[in-house]
Amino acid sequence: MIKFRSKEFDLTLLIIALILSAMGILLIYSAKHHSDNSVEKAIYIKQIIWVLVGISACVLTFSIPLRFYEVFAYVLYLLSLLALVLILIIGSSKMGAARWISLGGFNIQPSEFAKLATIFPLARYLAYSKRSIYSFRWLASVVGMTLLPALLILRQPDLGTSLVFFAILISMLFWSGVPLFYVFLIISPVISLICGFHEIAWALFFLILIMLLYRLRPAFLFSVGFLLLNLAFGTVTLVVWNKLHDYQRQRIIVFLDPGKDPQGAGYQIIQSKVAIGSGGLVGKGYLEGSQTKLAFLPHQHTDFVFSVLGEEFGLLGGIILLGLFTFLIIKGILIAQKTRNTFASNVAIGLISIIGFQMLVNIGMTLGVMPVTGLPLPFVSYGGSSMLLFWVILGILLTINSRWYEY
Amino acid sequence: MAEKIKSIKDSPSPHLSFSQSFLRRSLTGYIPREKRVKILLGFLGVIVFMLIGRLFVLQVVKSAYYYRISEDNRIQPWTLHASRGVVTDRNGKIIATNRPSYTVSLIPYEVSETFPEKKSFEEGRDLTLLVEKLASCLKLDVLSLQEKIRSNWAKGYEPIKLKKDVDFNTICVIAEQNEDLPGVIYQVEPTRKYLEAGWVGHVLGYVNELTREELSKDSTQERFRLGAVIGRKGIEKQYDDILRGKDGMTYLEVTARGKPLGPLEEMKPDPPVNGSDVKLTIDLVLQAVAESALTDYKSGAVVALDPQNGEILALVSKPGLDANLFAGTMTTDEWNRILEDTLHPLLTRPIQATYPPSSTLKLLTAAIALEEKIANKNTYLSPCGGSFKFGRRMFGCWRPEGHGRLNLEEAIIHSCDVYFYQLGLKVGLERWSDYAQLCGLGQRTGVDLTDEAKGLVPTLSYYHKRYGRGEWVKNLIINLAIGQGEILVAPLQLAVFFGGLATDGKLYQPYLLKEETTPDGRIISTQPEEKGSLPFSSSTLRVLQQAMIGVVNDPQGTGVLAQIPDVCVAGKTGTAQNPHGEDHAWFVGYAPADDPQIVVAVLIENIGHGGTFAAPVAKRIIEKYLREDLPQGQEFTATPNE
Incomplete structure (x- = not known):
């Protein structure tokens, strides 16, 4: 019997999510209502259905006790890995990348649920493992658990989604009390890998790393291990990079940052910036965005939905949306803070980091400050799997909130 | 006392400076939950502040600019x-x-x-x-x-x-x-x-x-x-x-x-x-001479190359193909006319068409015989009476009245078929086809043009596949020895082969790209590439070279029409039997014989004897190339890039 204490049910979280979803529906309607295609025009109805499905999923989630996620953490994790492997083998191909599994007319995106399923074992391990955080077994478990789904998704290829896993890892490590410097060391090989494209940048990073290690003097073998790891990752990129042909390099640059491709994605970013910039302080008015109307904006109902908002509601609309997200994230952090159960607290931070990271990358992309990675804006962008995921996330957050006093 | 110990333990070590201990504490120390929350909230604040700042730049500072673009109907x-x-x-x-x-x-x-x-x-x-x-x-x-x-x-x-x-x-x-x-x-x-x-x-x-x-x-x-x-x-x-x-x-x-x-x-x-x-590597003047030398003929091919490095000096295929027709807009009629032309103007004959090399390949048979010590240049075989009987079949010589008693050198000069039927039988099919392949025949030369044809050197296993396993197929060497039968070569292949014969066996990769000048002014020159050598000793080659000089300069030689005053031309004629019509005329030659500067292979389709038709064409090209005193054509003054 679930004991329901009304004062432990956070209505504001629910209301924010509902407002965001409603904004999404309005923006999707605006993005597509000028379309000649009647199917496209009615796409907002599909979104309404998804929101309703999401809300039901949220209610359903709310009735699942937290113990369930803890007990079945590894089972859920393995199931999601299985789905990711499956999709690599049989996944239907859309837009050149296999990300969907078709199930009775619906396209399911397993990578969305892998994000969720990775949080549970990570939270459980961080909460209960008795191992020293400086032991190899601990490090390998934590990094391996994150890297496995991330690499499978990178293979699809979906760079954006696989980066979400690193955001989850970093915030959960930090939250479970791992010292900042150690968090930095753990992700340093990835930084080396990326910096390796540029010799000077990498040398600089390596120098900083050596200096920090020298000043902070962790165990000697430990320092040497991380230095070697960084050296290896950095040189791999350096060597491979210098051996590539110009056009191959160009291809990688465009893959990492499509904005660098002046004839492809760069055009999208410009159009998005024009849409947002032309919106001004209060926007051109609902359904009045000329960029939106003339379909100059690509993917304006999915990844670039924020551009529609920026054009039609201006700075005001943008600040309101950002305010809602900020409020949502602060609420989430506060839930994590007050929750007594370490596992639940870790889960809350993991969940909130997904929302925060996707908001940052998505909005940053439409503003031309982040690479085009195709991450949807939580609750707002068109898309079933994403909508479902965020309502489930909300459901779990509400559950944690209602049981914060339990150990 | 216990308290004192604790305070010492907690205080930073005395040798650490303030900044060092601060760094250490904040980076490696344990952070309490309340502080973690503050850090997270601060981080969130920075992100949101940056996003709003960016929004402000776009929507307030640069708003007018973007508004104009969107209004003016964009990009x-x-x-x-x-x-x-x-x-x-x-x-x-x-x-x-x-x-x-x-x-x-x-x-x-x-x-x-x-x-x-x-x-x-x-x-x-x-x-x-x-x-x-x-x-x-x-x-x-x-x-x-x-x-x-x-x-x-x-x-x-x-x-x-x-x-x-x-x-x-x-x-x-x-x-x-x-x-x-x-x-x-x-x-x-x-x-x-x-x-x-x-x-x-x-x-x-x-x-x-x-x-x-x-x-x-x-x-x-x-x-x-x-x-x-x-x-x-x-x-x-x-x-x-x-x-x-x-x-x-x-x-x-x-x-x-x-x-x-x-x-x-x-x-x-x-x-x-x-x-x-x-x-x-093409020389426009030489190319024009080669073109005009073929004017009277409907279809044929000419290749001229420098045997010392493989540069292709001229490459002619008749009928020609007007590239301007394709570069502009071409009507369907024009295209169909080209496709339906029975002379196949799209075929680039020097590299894409293959023909039996006929008597020009007698040099190969002779070279194998010399190399394998089957014969020397003075070896006499049964005299030519105009035909050769083998089994129940008669193989005729091109000269029905016969050549009489000949040694090897004379047989090349007179191009006696009967002599080479016999020599071929002595060499044998397997040995013959092995050598032909080593000489690069029946293989692509690797010239820098697309869709090069391979040609064919028939081997014993090829015949077995085609006619079944019988000992008799070995006798097909009779025809191959005079370059007839299934063997097919492209004119360029033959030119490269003769380039080798002329220069002590060196085989150079033929090529057309002499130099590339990149937009930033770098010049990349193609280096000549020696891709191998003929499997013959220099004494063998010397006999052949002597015989080839005879072909052109002996009054009885089949290639006398290629003679040039003051220049010693060497070469070999060929007349390829063609079941569909008149014979194809071949002449492959080089000059000067003592220091070869140019190899020319000429093929004229459906016309008759090589010595009559192809040799004069080769003569005109060699003459133009080697005799500088002849006036240079002035018609090639071209205007620079527009």
Whole structure:
């Protein structure tokens, strides 16, 4: 019997999510209502259905006790890995990348649920493992658990989604009390890998790393291990990079940052910036965005939905949306803070980091400050799997909130 | 006491400076939950502040700029054409360059703006009027023009190309009627121009536009856009990558009417990179002489190369192929005429057509016999009485009255078939085909032209596959020994082989690209490549060389018509039997015999004896090349790149 204490049910979280979803529906309607295609025009109805499905999923989630996620953490994790492997083998191909599994007319995106399923074992391990955080077994478990789904998704290829896993890892490590410097060391090989494209940048990073290690003097073998790891990752990129042909390099640059491709994605970013910039302080008015109307904006109902908002509601609309997200994230952090159960607290931070990271990358992309990675804006962008995921996330957050006093 | 110990333990070690201990504490120490929350909230604050700041920049600071772009109906990407590299001969005379041509196009978006109520092409009745007017201007058929517009119709700025290479007068007419022809534009595009006719189509090939089907079929061509020009044959295809360069792109701000306001401020144009200029090994003067030497014949091939390095000096294929025809717009009629021509003008004979080498290959049979010590130059075989009986079959000599008693050298000079039937039987099929392959016959030379033919050197296993396992097939050597039967070689292969015979066995890789000059002025020269040598000793080669001098200079020789005063020419004639008509005439020769500068292979189809028809052609080419005192042609003064 679930004991329901009304004062432990956070209505504001629910209301924010509902407002965001409603904004999404309005923006999707605006993005597509000028379309000649009647199917496209009615796409907002599909979104309404998804929101309703999401809300039901949220209610359903709310009735699942937290113990369930803890007990079945590894089972859920393995199931999601299985789905990711499956999709690599049989996944239907859309837009050149296999990300969907078709199930009775619906396209399911397993990578969305892998994000969720990775949080549970990570939270459980961080909460209960008795191992020293400086032991190899601990490090390998934590990094391996994150890297496995991330690499499978990178293979699809979906760079954006696989980066979400690193955001989850970093915030959960930090939250479970791992010292900042150690968090930095753990992700340093990835930084080396990326910096390796540029010799000077990498040398600089390596120098900083050596200096920090020298000043902070962790165990000697430990320092040497991380230095070697960084050296290896950095040189791999350096060597491979210098051996590539110009056009191959160009291809990688465009893959990492499509904005660098002046004839492809760069055009999208410009159009998005024009849409947002032309919106001004209060926007051109609902359904009045000329960029939106003339379909100059690509993917304006999915990844670039924020551009529609920026054009039609201006700075005001943008600040309101950002305010809602900020409020949502602060609420989430506060839930994590007050929750007594370490596992639940870790889960809350993991969940909130997904929302925060996707908001940052998505909005940053439409503003031309982040690479085009195709991450949807939580609750707002068109898309079933994403909508479902965020309502489930909300459901779990509400559950944690209602049981914060339990150990 | 206990408290004191604790305080010592907690306080930072005395030798650490303040900053060091601060760094240590904040980075490696345990952070309590309350502090973690503060850090997280601070981090969130920074992110949100940055996003709002960026929004502020776009929507307040630069709002007017973006608003103008969105109002003025935005951005139009515009291709900046890279100009294709210029092709010159070995002396820098221009063979292929670019000229401006006008293309008339229609921009669908602007047409639908003019007739706003008509969204699609089908609804646009008023369009019929426009199409009719355009058709009369461009002298095109109304229905086909309508179909062209309909099939390419898309609501956008991508222009539909209506007619390419429109003459300047028509452009003036269109410009005058600007008001009545909404959305009709003309663009200048660089178009390939070949300054030589005939042979250029074979050596240089030609260029034309990539079709929609090709684009969708091959996704690796992503760097191409629709309508990009690519090389289709010859040098243009082989070196397409270096000749093409890379098209650039600029982004224009345009009004709703399509009037360009100027380049978009924040999007730097991506400038085009022109293609590299290319210098060929071809000598235009020699090429022209070779062309004119073939004037009287319908079809044939000439290859001239430098045996000391493999440079191809002249390459002629008759009938010629006018590359300009392909570079501009070609009508279906013109294309069908080329396809249906029984002389196959698309076939580049020196590399793509294969023929029996006939008597020119007697040199191979002789070389094997010498090398394997089966014969020396004074070996006599049964005298030639005009035919040779083997089993129940009679094999005739080309001279029915016979040659009488001959030694090896005389047999080459007189090209006696009966002598070589016997010599071939002594050499044997297996040995013969092994050597033929070692000499590079029946294999691609690897010349830098596409679609080279291989030819065929029949081997024992080839015959077994074809005729079954019988001992008798070995007797087919009788025909092969005189270069008849199944053996097929391309003229270029034979020229390379003779280049080897002339220069103590060195086989050079034949090539056409002498030099590449990149847009930034770097010159990359092709280095000659020795790709092997003939499997014959120099004493063997000397006998053959002596015999080849005899072929041309002995009064009884079959190649006397290739004689040049003051120059010692050597070579070998051949007359290939052709079951479909007259014999093909061969002559392959080189000069000067003591220091070979040029090898020429001549093949004339369906004409008769090699000594009668092919030898004089080779003579004219060698004469031009070696006798500098002959006047140089002045007709090749070409204008520089326009």
